[in-house]
Amino acid sequence: MQFQLRDYHDPDFSSEIFKKAPDATLAVVGQDGVAPDDYHATTIFPEYFKIDGEWLLAKQSRMDCAAVLEDGQIAVREFRHLKAGDQVVVGRSEDGSEGIYVHVDGFDDVRQANGETFVFRQGRNRETSFSMDYDSLYEQLRYEKDHGYIVWVLGPACAFDADSRTAFARLIEHGYVHALLAGNALAVHDLEASYKRSALGQDIYTQLTHPHGHYNHLDTINRVRQCGSIEEFIKEEKISDGIIYECVKHQVPLVLTGSIRDDGPLPEVYANAYEGQDAMREHLSKATTIIGMATTLHSIAAGNMTPSFRVMDDETVRQVYFYMVDISEFAANKLGDRGSLSARSIITNMQDFVVQTSKNLVNS
């Protein structure tokens, strides 16, 4: 199976309904961080706004934001970033009648084009057949490695197991990871594994608990903080394997965002959740494929700020894919239930997912 992007077609702006539509209405922000009444909230879909008779596409979108007219372009901005004086689109119709058009079906449906009439079974659970999903994901990642931007969102469990940790490190090494979003815990557990061969004091292969093992965790954090940065710690302690090590070695951007569960934290961690969101969005706005694994917090956060499409440098519009890998149906399907993104869920233990994916991509 060859991975193939669906074609995107623009709305037919020559049709009467678009021509007759009024310009979008703008209102001025009166108070920092607060939108004017009747503001339009963006969605995950491509959206067009009629400005001075022209339909402008908001290029870097995400849901639940305000549409701000700025330098003749539409910027999509979180409410907290609105400034007094910003010009914000108002109106809640999405069919063009208020100068706002949400394009929900811009990508051609290949199956329908082939005249197939089969229907997908609703809902995905542990008994869904995942063979095809794996195969198509492998194809896709091979394509994206060179033509896209692959963002991984990682829960701490990936570092608890020797094989999954190594498998993910190899994916980084071979170019399948363009940015890594995670929390303090993933980095701490992985560095503990590099430094002490344990995670929370338990050997990541033999499952045996080291004597005074709980100190391994704290000692790792303390030592990194003493070094002043992860990079310096790696140098001083001659760390030579692991997820974080490979990120540093291959200059893969690493965004670590803090939470109230953190010990430490490591020096690189964003303490401020909203500065963390900004750093995440910077990478997600470039992403073409995102894979969230074994973390509800970070995956949902990523899903919330990821649109269903991306405008490439050559102005073509392409799909963005989101995979959610989790052992719990509730967690894996949560993005879909919130309507925040058309995410494909894979219900399994991420250890197996990442080991298999790595074997297929790196060895073949």
Place this chain on the structure above:
Amino acid sequence: MQFQLRDYHDPDFSSEIFKKAPDATLAVVGQDGVAPDDYHATTIFPEYFKIDGEWLLAKQSRMDCAAVLEDGQIAVREFRHLKAGDQVVVGRSEDGSEGIYVHVDGFDDVRQANGETFVFRQGRNRETSFSMDYDSLYEQLRYEKDHGYIVWVLGPACAFDADSRTAFARLIEHGYVHALLAGNALAVHDLEASYKRSALGQDIYTQLTHPHGHYNHLDTINRVRQCGSIEEFIKEEKISDGIIYECVKHQVPLVLTGSIRDDGPLPEVYANAYEGQDAMREHLSKATTIIGMATTLHSIAAGNMTPSFRVMDDETVRQVYFYMVDISEFAANKLGDRGSLSARSIITNMQDFVVQTSKNLVNS
């Protein structure tokens, strides 16, 4: 069944082992936020440090912190709060031989005292018999209402359901909530329910989705931000029911900590995760009973900073109880697995838990 605290007995410091023990060794912090080598890390248990021949109890403890000698007392401090020049206890023995004694069995075991030899079945799951846990919890909360400090840690789901939201509001109204720890989402969903009768646009009783319902969520946040505070929003919009409303009305402290999943956030939310931790710990260090419901993030965070005991104003030492209510065994048992606290898990949908608890406490 009458709720009864277990007696606490001090270590027998007159015994030879304690008398012969050396003073605890102190080392000086050289770098802000970094502990000296071989630092001692605290646990959830009462810990005694021999200083100038005297055994001092660290009164406000929590696990995974440094023990700092300060004004003749032992302060238990997160590493990030260490300052250059602080005097920190070093040594990793816990049996007194290095002047550090961790008192793991200070509370008399009532059952053993009665000569009972029955054994508890290991592990708690959906099939555990919870009748006794409910009954003893009710007794305990009646006691704690007047003699203790009850801290609730709440996930957003409590505001999704009309009955559980009302049930919790009544608990606040009747004095069973001394502090509430939660995230931005709990507050937003609850205020949306007060303001629009929906949560994420869905009616919290009829389950029907309101037209343009997803705007209810954003409109609520935007309006609170416009008002500048939750309290002002309640006043201006004449809010008259709900969890947050009752907290404000009855001056129950509300600590809202931010996360990367947040929309908004509301003005009161701590953006900085570690300032949020400090605010949480302020209440948890006073707590005698903590109940975490349907939130892994906030409950584990709370568990991490909660000791197994509290020193009361009259210098007596009493137990601290932690209940973890979750529908997932994995989540509910996680605190126990990490060894961070002796938490009792109750495996159910928190809607039912809170409705029943409220009926039993408030109506009887």
Place this chain on the structure above:
Amino acid sequence: MQFQLRDYHDPDFSSEIFKKAPDATLAVVGQDGVAPDDYHATTIFPEYFKIDGEWLLAKQSRMDCAAVLEDGQIAVREFRHLKAGDQVVVGRSEDGSEGIYVHVDGFDDVRQANGETFVFRQGRNRETSFSMDYDSLYEQLRYEKDHGYIVWVLGPACAFDADSRTAFARLIEHGYVHALLAGNALAVHDLEASYKRSALGQDIYTQLTHPHGHYNHLDTINRVRQCGSIEEFIKEEKISDGIIYECVKHQVPLVLTGSIRDDGPLPEVYANAYEGQDAMREHLSKATTIIGMATTLHSIAAGNMTPSFRVMDDETVRQVYFYMVDISEFAANKLGDRGSLSARSIITNMQDFVVQTSKNLVNS
């Protein structure tokens, strides 16, 4: 809220499409237990078959069976019960064009009739608001107590907990249980509780394990087998409480079906799974409301043989309701996913469900 049945309207057989339709085709069974080629398989909906120019409703239906013409009526029969010579309807169209009409929307939708356009959120999970479901279920059970036939399908966990066991016993006592379907384990655990106050040797209230407690389970089974029947055991051992006791006392039919997990079994248990199915169907074909709790095996089995409607003695057609109570979304939603019945799932620990339901129905 007053419980109200939806009206049922017959298909409009005066319309051209029904009048022009041919009689249904019949084929003769050639081999016991095997349907002829192209057999029609029944669904959960009311189905009409044109026989000699008349549209006959199959009155006691269930899905995945053959439609047999017998004495001028349509009997709905499992394939294993077909006999050589039986006349079976063949044809796989469901729109009348082959003399077979499946009436999928026979019940008026009250909400639509009110002109409401709200949309139900898809999927039900732990965060669904269940308040309305509880309230409407209580109303419904009060109605069904006198006007319907309430069948409960019970997993063993109900007998593990003192309060849920008592709560269910009170529902029986007060007439809310017209038949009980369960397995050997439910009966064994409940009788052990009556006989020894334990379940699998663990006290159902204090959670303490009795000395030699695992013998309690085996001793109970052995004693019942010695007595020759549950009823005789109850008499000889002077049993005076519990689920099984109340069934016997109030002559509530009890169908116990065997499985390969059973110890014993008790004398009343159906060893043959398919004879067990027949016994279950006898009650399910009379059922108007079915509640499956904490058992996937028995609930799915019941769901498979339950139609969405029942023809009452006065020939009116009414809806049949199916509730599925389970702590796992996967289990609770499974009936819906298989399309076997329009089941309403409630995601919680059944202990809480049954305690609350009993309190609401029995005390008010």
Place this chain on the structure above:
Amino acid sequence: MQFQLRDYHDPDFSSEIFKKAPDATLAVVGQDGVAPDDYHATTIFPEYFKIDGEWLLAKQSRMDCAAVLEDGQIAVREFRHLKAGDQVVVGRSEDGSEGIYVHVDGFDDVRQANGETFVFRQGRNRETSFSMDYDSLYEQLRYEKDHGYIVWVLGPACAFDADSRTAFARLIEHGYVHALLAGNALAVHDLEASYKRSALGQDIYTQLTHPHGHYNHLDTINRVRQCGSIEEFIKEEKISDGIIYECVKHQVPLVLTGSIRDDGPLPEVYANAYEGQDAMREHLSKATTIIGMATTLHSIAAGNMTPSFRVMDDETVRQVYFYMVDISEFAANKLGDRGSLSARSIITNMQDFVVQTSKNLVNS
């Protein structure tokens, strides 16, 4: 890592306690299927009974049965198989004092022998590191293929997915399956896949639902029943792949036990649950490694009748291993919680488990 069996050491019968012990007491069964008062119930461990001054090992044991003296040997028999006149061991001490000795620690602990003092973390969940378990399982299966008897207990989900179905078929083909225990559903879904490329009408690779797909399931059952046996169906329909096909081709014994959820059933299915148990036990009493996957019903049933040891033909005693693979901690750990067997749980989607296991064993 080389797979290595632990040595077994007999109890030291030369010691005083064994020499002074009385002969075991025997009582006569008075009523078919009922044990005499104070019967001894067997466990999963090797058990010795003093008969005429000799300590006899019960060679084919399982828990919760009676010990019957017969032809000078101890037979371990389910209560339902007891016959009036049988001589049954009575007494509930397990330390030899009543002539009954349960040998709980007969296998040398290799780790302890090496002087290791590490402690295993309690409980296994989704975050347990499973790398070592996989590696040791692969080693073990390579050994058992030639020296043991490997029994698989399979849930229906294995046939829902193209890759896992093929992977398991290859394990059979290459000799890693000595007996297969499953239900009607596994066989039906697998044969539907062979016959129609779907499971319950859904393509097992593309996930698309076939037109009139639900008939695929029923048509498969009907056709097998028409053929009179699975073997005849395979011949007549020229079936050439799948799990059942490989079992038939390689003469791997297949025990299909019925349940109340079954459609059909297929001709080979045991309708009587207890005859099914007997057929299962026949294979389990020979088993040296058992792997239960994605079925609670069949795995627990198998676990209940599997001892922790097997007496080989040369009279040596060796360990029996039980693996429980399930995506739910509750299900995977259930055997351990019931104390029925020392089972090792692996928490993941069985699709991934079986695909990886097959790749490692068959390709290497």
